[in-house]
Amino acid sequence: MNFNPETTRNLALAVLNDEAEAVRNLAQRIDDRFLEACRCILACKGRVIVTGMGKSGHIGSKLAATLASTGTPAFFVHPGEASHGDLGMITREDVVIALSNSGETDEIITILPLIRRLGVPLIAMTGNPGSRLGADATVHLDVSVEREACPLGLAPTSSTTAALAMGDALAVAVLDARGFTANDFARSHPGGRLGRRLLVHVADIMHTDDAIPRITPEAPLKDALFEITRKGLGLVIVAGADDEIQGVFTDGDLRRTLDAGHSLDGLTIGEAMTTGGHTAQPDWLAVEALEAMESRRINALPVTDAENRLVGVINMHDLLRAGVA
Known part of the structure; x- marks a missing residue:
């Protein structure tokens, strides 16, 4: 172990700066494609099904939870399990959001034909617009980053932060379009402090x-x-x-x-x-x-x-x- 306080401090600052830059760069991508993704979700008569593998899956799970708690029925489906029966959770009235930094994740690519056969809108969030997932999507949201904050350039860091921020932007934009209020939020969170403050008479x-x-x-x-x-x-x-x-x-x-x-x-x-x-x-x-x-x-x-x-x-x-x- 070679712990150097100054080196550690500088590396931590570099991580924060890299990830902040990755989020700032997303601002120019709030374009017509983003608006179309919002329209797809708002027009959904069923649920929003979010899927992703690995770290993208963790971000997807958080996105599904955020959507569900802000007025959009949603849940996460693991793509590996989807090809072994869980795809039956998706109906023709749903919308699918798939997250993959490469856009080539095998488990997601495997289920693309089945999603296409259902005829449901597919919103892809990838760092590679030219990928198979990006090309197959109804709407593609570009969450690419210049570099990962990991000094090895390997661990998903800036890319997952960008996907997380884009997911939050999507959820909040839809929340506002629905006219979702603090009282609506409280009804989804009756056990939380905010819920108690807004619901208990x-x-x-x-x-x-x-x-x-x-x-x-x-x-x-x-x-x-x-x-x-x-x-x-x-x-x-x-x-x-x-x-x-x-x-x-x-x-x-x-x-x-x-x-x-x-x-x-x-x-x-x-x-x-x-x-x-x-x-x-x-x-x-x-x-x-x-x-x-x-x-x-x-x-x-x-x-x-x-x-x-x-x-x-x-x-x-x-x-x-x-x-x-």
């Missing part, structure tokens, strides 16, 4: 019915303290028989009452509560409740319907458990 996680810490305004303050302790949400909501909120009493209100020298004996919750207060609506996104709490520096919000009737309560711990905060 206050009604989904609020406490309701007997879990709501509530008390009438004429009740003794001591009863309110017991209610806060029993429900464990850091507040009690003061509401009349008609469920209309009159105020709230929090741990902070208790400290302020004691600091003011008031005796807890004989004091009603109506005399000690904070009148009115902020509320949330059941149809709010949970993230809206989070923003309301953070902006007002509070840890809980009563939830009311359109007539200001108490229907629930939500606190910061609920938002944390839901993965929103």
